[in-house]
Every structure is written in C-alpha cells, then in structure tokens.
Amino acid sequence: MMRQQRQSDVVIVGSGASGAVAAARLAAAGVEVVCLEQGDWTGPADYLSDRPEAELAWVERWNPDPNIRRGPADYPLTGEPDVSPVMYNGVGGGLVQWAAMWQPLLASDFRVRTLDGVADDWPIGWSDLAEPYVQVARDMSVSGLGGDPALPELDTYPNPPIPIGKIGMAAARGMDRLGWHWWPGANAIASRRHGSLQACQRRGTCMVGCPENAKATPSLTHWPSALAAGARLVSGARVAQVPLDERGRARGVVYLDRDGNEHLQQAQVVILAANAVGTARLLLLSESPRFPDGLANSSGLVGRRLMQHPYRTVTAVCEDSLDSWQGPWGQSIYSLEFAETHPDRDFVRGAKWMVMPHGGPMFAVAEYQEAHRHEGFDAVWGPAFHRAAAEVFGHAFTWGIQAEDLPEDDNRVVLDPEVCDSSGLPAARVEYRVSENTRRMLDFNVARAVEAAEAAGAVSTLVRGVWPTGIGHVLGTTRMGDDPRHSVVDRWCRAHDVANLYVIDGGVFVTGGSANPTATIMANALRVADRLIGARASQVVPS
C-alpha cells in the first residue's frame, strides 16, 4: 500500500550540485522543501584518504564508476558506450567525489550556432549567469584568481588561489615559452579557512574524499543551512515515478524507501536534479497514457543529446623532482588556448586543458603501464616494473584534455529492457559514440599538449587514448530552449509539457562547452530557484 506523505511546496529529486543549491535557496525564502536522495550521508569517517590505503579506496568503495562501486544506492548503467558515465549516488551527488575544478563557461559557449554554425544557441546568455556565478562561487568557497582575459570579467573569487606547486610552475613555463594561454586554476577547495570549509592540506586525495573538509561538497556548503531553514532531506529514497493528476500536472513523486515501501510525496512543484542520466531515466520511467514515450517528452528529446566531455591525457615526465603526489587533485593551472573554433583546424569548437598531479605510486605506475602496454608483458612487468616508478613517480605532471562534444540525437540514455536496479526499476542504458569532430579535436589538442610538455622540459611523454570511463560530466538529455518542438524545458527550466515540473541538473545544457560544468549547473540552479521565489512572491501561478 502506498504511504501518503504530507504535501510540500516543492519536492526535489537529488541532493547534489543543483538540488542542494535549490533546496538551500528555496528553504531560506520560506518555501517548504522536501528533497529525496537515494543514497546516504558520507563524511571523513567513511574515507580512507588519511591512511596509506588511500589509493586502494579507488579500487572499489570510492571508484567513480557505479558499475564497479556497486553501492546499495547505485543503479546499473548498461550498454557499450565509447565513454561510460560516472557518478556518485548519495547526499551531495557527484560533488562527493569531484575534483572541485571550478570553471565558468566561455561567453561563446552560449552562441555556437550563431558563431560557428553548429548545434544550437542557448536561450540564455553569459550575462544571465554572471551574478549567480559569483554567488555560488562564494557559497562554495572557491579559491582562484579573477581577471582571466579569456573570460568575461567576474568578481574576484572569495579565496586566493591555491599555490600551483612545482607541477604548475613546470607546465606554466612551457606555456610561457610557447606564448600560449594559461591561468592559475580555480577550485572549490578552500585555500584558507572559509565558510564551512577548513584550509586545504594538499593531500591530493580529493576524489576519494577530503578528510579535512577542505573540498566543497553540498553536505558541508549547502545542506546545513538548508536543513536549518526547515528543508527536509530523506535519504535512502529512490524515486520511481512522477505521477500526474487529471489536469496533467505533476502530483509529486513516488519513491521507494530502503525497505521497499512505496511512498507518494505530494508537492505543488516537482524539481528534478538527479543528473542528466538519472533525470532522463526517471522521465522515461514516468510514461503514462498522456505521455507514452516518457514524461515531458513530446519533443522526443528526453534522454537524447547526451554529452560527456571525452577526455585524454598527456603526462609530461621531467628530470626535476616535482613532488607530483602532492595535491590538491583539482586543477593547478588551466589553458583555454585551444577552446575556441579556429578556421585553420579540421574541427569546430575546442578543448580545455588542466594540469593535475599524478597521485601516489599506484596511479603513476598505471599511467606508465597504460602508455607502454602495447610493448608487451616484459615492458611493464617483471624487472621492468620498477621503471615506471623510477621514471615517472614524483617527476611528472598531467595535462588533462576535455573536449567539447557536440549534441547528437543518437547519443542517449534509454531504459534497459532487461536489467533492473535493486528496486526492480529498469537500468539506464547508455548509447554514446565519440564523434569524428571530437576525435579530430582531441588528436589536435593531444599533439599540442605534447609540444607543451616538451616546452616544459619533459624528457618523455605518456599519451593515452580516449578514456573509456567518463569524468563525471553528463549533460544535455533534457535540453532547454524556447521551442517546445526542439527542447524539453524552457529557459527557466520548466518542462514545456508539464506546468509544475522543473529540471535543473546538467541535462538542461544545450551544448556542453569545454568547461567543467559544475559552476554552471549550480549557477543555473540558483537562477531558477530565484525565479520560483519571485513567482511565489508575486503569486504568479504557472498556468
């Protein structure tokens, strides 16, 4: 029997980057908010990050791939995509495991159709996010340096940049010699005590959990204030459906608790913030006679246009000691030298680069072995095993290169016809191919990154192909737009088809840019939350 929960003003599905922002903002304005999160709370007591076993945390418990991690809250991702999405299901969502790189989109990212004749323009522009960018950077205690000429002017970040370290200096000297753009990285990691965060201790274990609470994650930055303002967060709540009333409005959501009991959480407004895979899956699960192809899917675009920022790396191996295990594992420096379209290149749009350490010896050896595996067993195992540590460990930095993959209808999330999660709900099947434009873009950028490594004094480079697992950037499956025939939500992220249904995660991105998306996801969620608050204040009821 379904248990009826008391109606709230708003129910939010997902407690990560966008859900936490909306919950905190709405609750502070007096809106009654219930947030449903299928995972649980985590914190330093759950991490191995301050133990010698820190690198082994990646093997299983803190592996970013839910198919490997197989936590109780994870749902299977099936299919054989070129790039498999990664995510974390728990309070804070992907921001539990993220590297905390903070990067606003380029101004041009909102106008790629107008400027480059590809994909579509966003219905909003950079100026619509300018103020929210500043606010969320403050809330997330971002450390960085303003004034990057490649970006429109922003207010300075609330904390000075984290020192770029020996790896950043080596990489920057290379870029300086070539005359290429670089800038100290902005990270949602506190360079000094700020807000709810402690000062970073540079352990370099950011992606398996920060034991110092120096990395911003919603359980530190947003949920304490949201809960204090009256928001209610229900963990262990797996949402199965968004049911409609007779007028075609969302009644709320149906969810399953840890014991499999079914609940109906009624709400006047439903906000989906479950990431571009989870939200698309939920909409497809919510089919009905009115929406036989999935809720809010009259455009046929729910689940389509999945973008993931296909990723390659070039590791520069240097003679000098670079203390390359030292963190943080955010971005030491970044480059936007090749982020824009250039008429002399055989691809459109571009890629962002960022310098990172290589972590501990397990990771350094893995990087070496990946690059030399084709030489055979004896090149990387046996007596030769130690070459990896001798040559690479402590002497390398990595240029990570993330490509702007353009939206394509056939890159999509669908429901798996056979595989289900632990609640019996169909798994998300991912169909994703790296396009020829993206491959050319990555080949070009890798070649330039090798030049940059050599200019930095590298004695050798380790070049990897497209990573088969993603970097946690899932975008585009519920795109925003003004035309209901060609978009799922409008410019305020309200579903064209359902008047009281909103989507605020990365699914609404029209294009992905090459920037790490969290800053934009959070800024957009804040923009939408403020719109809802404004509408409530003026008692404008969506028709």
Next chain:
Amino acid sequence: MSDSGPTSAQRLTLAGLADILVAEGLGMPAASAVGVADRLLDRCLDAAPALAGPLMALLDEAPADGLAAFARRLAASRPDDFAVLSTTVVGAYYLSADVRELIGYPGQQPSPMSVAAEPEYVEMLERVYDRHPGYRECP
C-alpha cells in the same frame, strides 16, 4: 576482509605470481620479499574486499608448475582477471613502508600551505594578459 581470508597455500601461490609481476630490480625488492602475500595482502583486501573472492579463485586455478605462463595468459586474454591480480599485487606492494622509502614517497600526507606570499609566476601571468586578444564577443 571476510574471516575466510586466503589460505597458506593461496598465499604461497600469490607470492610466486607476485614475484613474476614485481621482480627484484633497479634496487627495488621483489614483491614477496616485502610481504605482499602476507600482512600487506590482508591490508589490501581490508581496503578493497571485493578483490578477495576473485583473487582466491584465481589462486586456486593457478598451476603450481606454470605460474609464469599463467600470469602471461591472464594478461593476454583475461584482462579483468589480470586486473584483480595486478591491482592486489601493486596495491599491496606500495603499502610497504620500505618500498615507499626507497621511492621517496612520504604518502598522501598533509602539507599546509601559505597563500600570503606573492606567487613566483606573476611575471609570466602578466605576459599572458598582455598577449591575449580577449574573449570572443558574442551577439
């Protein structure tokens, strides 16, 4: 790790396989010499318990008189199984304090920083600013 951890026989097999993967060389000890099949194995499986079952199955399968060929066969044709073996061996090896000292690795230790001093990259950054054409204007 479960109570039913690797047996003595399985540990012996692992020691043999581990030394094929991580042999003595370049001034570094072989895997078994630092305890990869002993106490370090237990720590590794405590941190990543899902490795235990597949690892023990592999160790039971490995022929005592053909460990080298077995390791190569796994590497060539059973990548998932080889990943279980190699992750265990490499993960346990680098837990060794002696190995860490030999490669100069202090561990992922706290390293407090100062953000008060002027960064040494300021002049380079000024050149970035001076030469950059500015961001692409949009309609």
